[in-house]
Amino acid sequence: MGNVYAIANQKGGVGKTTTCVNLAASLAATKKRVLLIDLDPQGNATMGSGVDKNSQEFTIYDVLVGLTRCENALQKSPDGHYMVLPANGDLTAAEVEMLTLDNKEYRLKTALSSIRNSFDYILIDCPPSLNMLTVNALAACDGVIIPMQCEYYALEGVSALVNTINTIQNALNPNLRIEGVLRTMYDPRNSLTGDVSAELSHHFGDRVYRTCVPRNVRLAEAPSFGKPVLAYDKTSKGAMAYIALAGEIIRRNDTPTPTPELATAS
Template sequence: MGKILAVTNQKGGVGKTTTCINLAASLVATKRRVLLVDLDPQGNATMGSGVAKNELERSVYDVLIGECEIERAIQATEQAGYDILPANGDLTAAEVELLDLSSKEKRLAYALRKVQDNYDFILIDCPPSLNMLTVNALAAANGVVIPMQCEYYALEGLSALIDTIGRITEVLNPGLEIEGLLRTMYDPRNGLTNDVSAQLTQHFGDRVYRTVIPRNVRLAEAPSHGLPAMVYDKQSKGALAYLALAGELIRKQEKPRQAISA
């Protein structure tokens, strides 16, 4: 049964979509079967995977509101190697429509159960806010991957996110845990970066991935070509970093976790 990971942070611009696309492609490179779920109405993960979001016949929106079985909405990406449950602007309407549906927080979880055995990993790209879509992602997931920049305001936002995850665990999904914190856009020459990084490691221990994602031009360029960096330039520092992250994620599945101190 595939592991479901929600990639989320309530702060925008921290590399959630970049992480989803490139981690998915890197896991495929290690011979894992991967499904990427685009749960952001902007549809950036869809476009970055080479799928035209404005030409979709079926999307995650149709799945959430019950108009389409998930198997009919999933598409194979041509070059990236993973499957995707795509999204576009239609998903904005789901935020309102879900409020009137039964089991509104669990719609995604119920849908993913039907295909979970087909994949080793399912990655969910969440919108940069705590709304009903993000709640659906957290209710469906086994673990949460939190991409974040090592800056002052990131720590404040992280505290709020952890509180949110705690509430979801209590009310909707008792099996949910923080899978790992990923330091993105990392510049070791920056003193604040190093200070924040040290605080993260002190507080979260082995839940901070050892792999860091550097600022990298290829990572920024690849989405405009509808490709993961792994396909666009597999020797780039960004691509190699995400490949290392995939290896670390796979290895961590077998290790016991240390508790997070309050």
């Protein structure tokens, strides 16, 4: 059965979509079967994967409200070699419509049941807020990958997310865990970076990935070409970082450890 990870942080601008797209491409480059689910109405992960969000017959909206099955909405990323369940502005309406549907918190989990075994990894790009879409992602996934910048206010955002994860774990998904914390836009020359990294290690231990994603121009440019950075410039520092992250995630899955208690950030 495939590993399902939500890429989530309630703070915006921390690299969620960048991580989702480039981790999907990097896992696919290691011959893993990968699905990226765009659960953000902005559709940035869809466009960043080279899929036109405005020309789709079916999107994740249609899946969530029961108009079609996942299989009918899947598209292939032309340069990323993974599958995409696309999103566009229609998804905004799903938040309201799902409130009146049965099992509203489990719409995504139910929809994935028919295709989960077809993939090794399913990555969900979450919106930067706690809404019914994010709740569906957390109810459907095995673990949460938290991208974050090493800045003071980022710690507050992670603390809020940990509280949310604990709430979802207790109410909807008892197997939910923090899969890992990824430091993005990393600048080792900044003294605050070291302080925040130390704080993260104190709270999350080995859940903090050894891989750090640096600030990188090529990584920032790639989405405007509708490509993961691995297809845009595979020799860039950004591409190498996400390849390293994919390797780290694969190794963790090959050597499973007991599920840790959810950390409580202060």
